[in-house]
Amino acid sequence: MTTKEFNVPSIHCKHCVHTIEMELGDLDGVKSAKADLDSKKVVVEFDQPATVERITDTLKEINYPPED
Amino acid sequence: MSETKQVILPIKGMTCANCVATIERNVKKVDGVQDTVVNLSSEKATIGYDANKTNLDTVIARIRRAGYDVAQAEGEFVIKRIADSVDAQRLEGTLKSYDGILDVSINLSTEKATVQYIPTLINQANIRDLIKKAGFEAVILGDEAEDAEAEAREKEIRKQRNLLILGLIFTIPLFLLSMGRDFGLVPAAVGHQSWFNWLLFALATPVQFIVGAQYYEGAYKSLRNGSANMDVLVAMGSSVAYLYSIPIMLGWLGGHVYFETAAVIITLIRLGKFLEARAKGHTSDAIKKLLNLKAKSAHVIRDGQEVDIKVEEVEAGDVVITRPGEKIAVDGVILDGNTSVDESMLTGESLPVEKSIGDTVIGGTLNKMGMIRFEATKVGKETALAQIVKLVEQAQGSKAPIQKLADSVSAVFVPVVLALALITFLAWYFLVPRFAPTADVNIFTRALINAVSVLVIACPCAMGLATPTAVMVGTGKGAEMGILFKSADALERAGKVDTIVLDKTGTITKGQPEVRRIVTVQKDLTENELLRLAASVESASEHPLGEALVAEAGNRAIQLVIPEKFSAKAGVGVQAIIDDHEVQVGSRRLLDELDISSEAIQTVLTEIEAEAQTAIVAVSDGKVLGVFGVADSIRASSQKAIEHLRALGLKTIMLTGDNAKTAEVIAKQAGLDQFIAEVLPQDKADTIKKLQDEGKIVAMVGDGVNDAPALAQADVGLAIGTGTDVAVASAPITLLGSDLDGAVKAIRLSRKTVQKIKQNLFWAFFYNVILIPAAALGYLNPMLAASAMAFSSVFVVTNSLRLKNAKIG
Numbered sequence: 001m002t003t004k005e006f007n008v009p010s011i012h013c014k015h016c017v018h019t020i021e022m023e024l025g026d027l028d029g030v031k032s033a034k035a036d037l038d039s040k041k042v043v044v045e046f047d048q049p050a051t052v053e054r055i056t057d058t059l060k061e062i063n064y065p066p067e068d
Numbered sequence: 069m070s071e072t073k074q075v076i077l078p079i080k081g082m083t084c085a086n087c088v089a090t091i092e093r094n095v096k097k098v099d100g101v102q103d104t105v106v107n108l109s110s111e112k113a114t115i116g117y118d119a120n121k122t123n124l125d126t127v128i129a130r131i132r133r134a135g136y137d138v139a140q141a142e143g144e145f146v147i148k149r150i151a152d153s154v155d156a157q158r159l160e161g162t163l164k165s166y167d168g169i170l171d172v173s174i175n176l177s178t179e180k181a182t183v184q185y186i187p188t189l190i191n192q193a194n195i196r197d198l199i200k201k202a203g204f205e206a207v208i209l210g211d212e213a214e215d216a217e218a219e220a221r222e223k224e225i226r227k228q229r230n231l232l233i234l235g236l237i238f239t240i241p242l243f244l245l246s247m248g249r250d251f252g253l254v255p256a257a258v259g260h261q262s263w264f265n266w267l268l269f270a271l272a273t274p275v276q277f278i279v280g281a282q283y284y285e286g287a288y289k290s291l292r293n294g295s296a297n298m299d300v301l302v303a304m305g306s307s308v309a310y311l312y313s314i315p316i317m318l319g320w321l322g323g324h325v326y327f328e329t330a331a332v333i334i335t336l337i338r339l340g341k342f343l344e345a346r347a348k349g350h351t352s353d354a355i356k357k358l359l360n361l362k363a364k365s366a367h368v369i370r371d372g373q374e375v376d377i378k379v380e381e382v383e384a385g386d387v388v389i390t391r392p393g394e395k396i397a398v399d400g401v402i403l404d405g406n407t408s409v410d411e412s413m414l415t416g417e418s419l420p421v422e423k424s425i426g427d428t429v430i431g432g433t434l435n436k437m438g439m440i441r442f443e444a445t446k447v448g449k450e451t452a453l454a455q456i457v458k459l460v461e462q463a464q465g466s467k468a469p470i471q472k473l474a475d476s477v478s479a480v481f482v483p484v485v486l487a488l489a490l491i492t493f494l495a496w497y498f499l500v501p502r503f504a505p506t507a508d509v510n511i512f513t514r515a516l517i518n519a520v521s522v523l524v525i526a527c528p529c530a531m532g533l534a535t536p537t538a539v540m541v542g543t544g545k546g547a548e549m550g551i552l553f554k555s556a557d558a559l560e561r562a563g564k565v566d567t568i569v570l571d572k573t574g575t576i577t578k579g580q581p582e583v584r585r586i587v588t589v590q591k592d593l594t595e596n597e598l599l600r601l602a603a604s605v606e607s608a609s610e611h612p613l614g615e616a617l618v619a620e621a622g623n624r625a626i627q628l629v630i631p632e633k634f635s636a637k638a639g640v641g642v643q644a645i646i647d648d649h650e651v652q653v654g655s656r657r658l659l660d661e662l663d664i665s666s667e668a669i670q671t672v673l674t675e676i677e678a679e680a681q682t683a684i685v686a687v688s689d690g691k692v693l694g695v696f697g698v699a700d701s702i703r704a705s706s707q708k709a710i711e712h713l714r715a716l717g718l719k720t721i722m723l724t725g726d727n728a729k730t731a732e733v734i735a736k737q738a739g740l741d742q743f744i745a746e747v748l749p750q751d752k753a754d755t756i757k758k759l760q761d762e763g764k765i766v767a768m769v770g771d772g773v774n775d776a777p778a779l780a781q782a783d784v785g786l787a788i789g790t791g792t793d794v795a796v797a798s799a800p801i802t803l804l805g806s807d808l809d810g811a812v813k814a815i816r817l818s819r820k821t822v823q824k825i826k827q828n829l830f831w832a833f834f835y836n837v838i839l840i841p842a843a844a845l846g847y848l849n850p851m852l853a854a855s856a857m858a859f860s861s862v863f864v865v866t867n868s869l870r871l872k873n874a875k876i877g
Contacts, residue, residue: 019134062090
């Protein structure tokens with residue numbers, strides 16, 4: 001099980017949090033996704049077949065691109 | 069072949085362009101949706117979908133899952149010509165099948181249907197038409213329609229009564245003559261004349277077709293729509309007896325005529341319905357009582373002059389004058405004068421409440437000794453009284469879980485009964501004569517009569533009434549005592565709890581903490597100076613402990629400074645810049661956060677806490693300035709209430725953010741079983757969840773506004789002390805007033821009501837279940853069956869009414 005933290009500065013409201021958590025949670029292999037409105041960080045726990053790339057792609061797709 | 073439908077849905081909760089994208093993306097994912105366009109400024113989503121692949125409910129569910137909602141409106145309709153719960157369920161099902169109608173709930177006792185619908189897809193006029201198509205009549209409830217409704221009810225009761233009288237006028241002689249002939253009281257010469265039967269026929273016919281017309285109509289509507297309700301049973305039962313008797317009267321068949329059977333069935337059922345309608349009127353007594361509390365007129369100042377106007381004409385902002393002994397007209401805030409007000413009719417608290425400038429007054433309460441002028445803040449539908457009435461009505465209209473069970477039984481009941489009646493007939497006609505032949509009985513007649521008895525005894529009306537009537541009386545009684553149940557569900561669940569969690573501040577205690585001790589740590593720092601600094605910071609905070617400091621400063625006439633750069637951290641404390649110094653004020657935790665430790669300070673803290681006070685430290689520039697000891701006294705009523713709660717078998721637990729020592733002392737004083745201390749506000753809900761995970765059914769009593777999440781987490785949340793801002797408190801139960809005893813009463817009332825419901829269901833069911841076999845076996849003739857039936861309905865309603873007299877304490 002891998003845990004990765006993403007920085008998503010475009011999070012600006014509770015809807016965003018809900019959307020991100022839901023969309024990531026729907027991904028195959030993602031065990032949990034928690035987004036924080038204050039810190040703008042998203043912590044994802046995942047396993048195969050989910051990959052950092054897939055998660056990043058999804059985040060980009062829903063308009064919440066992660067930044068380093 | 070695809071059936072494309074396009075709908076426009078009003079969406080709630082959208083805040084930005086991202087939301088638009090989210091919704092569009094999510095809805096498109098639904099199989100069958102062809103296109104989706106969401107408009108942020110109009111807040112509408114235009115969705116095209118293939119009706120063969122998906123439906124509106126799925127789309128709406130998807131939208132909700134994405135975190136948004138579809139705007140819905142609620143309409144209340146009074147439905148006429150609903151006979152029993154079979155009709156109600158049929159109507160609910162029919163309406164729900166239409167796109168745009170989200171939910172329907174029909175209450176048989178109030179004869180009202182509450183419909184949740186999407187305003188862009190369907191409107192109230194449409195709904196009324198749909199109801200008509202299903203065979204019923206609907207009247208929309210509006211503002212003045214409430215009086216119209218009462219009038220309509222009266223008319224209906226009068227019509228029922230007149231039909232009943234008509235029925236009795238014909239049926240009684242019919243019955244006497246018939247029985248008379250059977251028992252030989254009528255001379256045989258007269259009894260055997262053919263005109264005697266014609267006489268019976270003449271008496272029975274008006275009953276059959278005038279008094280009984282309603283059943284034929286109802287039966288036709290029901291059958292036409294594919295279901296069978298009690299009208300079908302009554303119509304069939306009486307018709308069989310009546311029609312069969314005609315050829316006998318004409319001499320084509322031999323045997324007994326059964327005209328009196330048909331007439332008695334119809335009249336007795338009519339009697340039952342009439343008594344039922346009368347009793348139903350009583351179940352809404354509580355609401356009538358509340359409505360009577362409303363004042364009729366008010367003295368208002370207009371153009372500098374005092375005028376008397378109708379209370380409906382008072383506007384928000386008007387200055388209202390109330391003299392001693394008068395009713396307060398509307399909700400308001402006192403401008404000048406002081407007085408004491410009797411609020412017992414709303415809150416149940418018998419002691420008058422002192423009111424002076426700045427205090428709120430509630431429309432409908434009684435002003436006692438003083439004269440006051442107040443500014444009207446809420447009038448008409450927004451007054452506390454109006455909101456309470458609306459809440460109680462909604463609760464009375466809601467469905468208790470236990471009722472849903474009864475409803476599903478009733479739905480299959482009638483068809484099963486029809487089948488049973490048929491079996492009864494066949495058995496008596498074919499089987500019985502083979503095994504127990506009796507020569508002197510007309511086999512066909514006997515089989516027929518027994519089948520009719522089965523039809524008549526099996527009416528499901530008592531079952532449909534069992535729960536709603538008890539719920540109505542229960543919620544009404546609660547409202548009279550200042551306990552507002554938001555739904556029948558809350559009413560049912562309250563009695564099931566085994567654990568009750570009480571928030572400390574404001575619930576067990578008065579919620580008005582006072583400074584009891586001041587200890588300065590720094591030399592050259594006076595008490596007053598310490599107080600000035602700390603209270604200045606707290607002046608920007610809304611925390612009750614902070615308010616205690618400010619109050620004490622006020623008592624000592626200390627001038628406070630406006631704090632700059634104020635910030636607060638929940639559970640820890642507050643800080644601000646006072647006189648260019650950074651000052652922090654907070655609980656023990658503040659010391660932990662600032663990493664300050666000192667033996668001397670700890671000693672002071674422990675001392676203070678041992679006295680059951682909460683320690684508040686003040687720190688500046690890294691050094692502790694001093695410590696305050698703040699305590700909140702326990703309400704006198706709380707101790708008694710806690711005793712009662714324990715007597716009811718509940719485990720009593722106190723929840724507080726205070727430190728453990730203080731909590732322990734208070735818990736002991738109040739007589740609680742357990743206490744959980746040092747709980748941060750945001751963790752209160754989790755604490756409740758932990759208890760629930762242990763398998764406990766938890767009730768929570770707390771402030772409606774501040775403890776909302778915890779109240780929502782609890783199995784039953786009781787909001788107390790929120791004053792009369794009833795709309796704000798969204799907990800399942802609101803206790804008006806601040807007496808913890810309200811919780812005790814709520815639980816007692818809930819238990820008694822559930823008991824009543826079970827009694828009612830038992831009787832209704834038992835009756836039918838025991839007597840159906842009796843009827844099938846021939847022990848019950850149709851007339852006895854009809855009277856037993858009428859009796860069971862009346863019994864259920866009357867039993868529910870007895871709840872009014874129950875001792876709740």
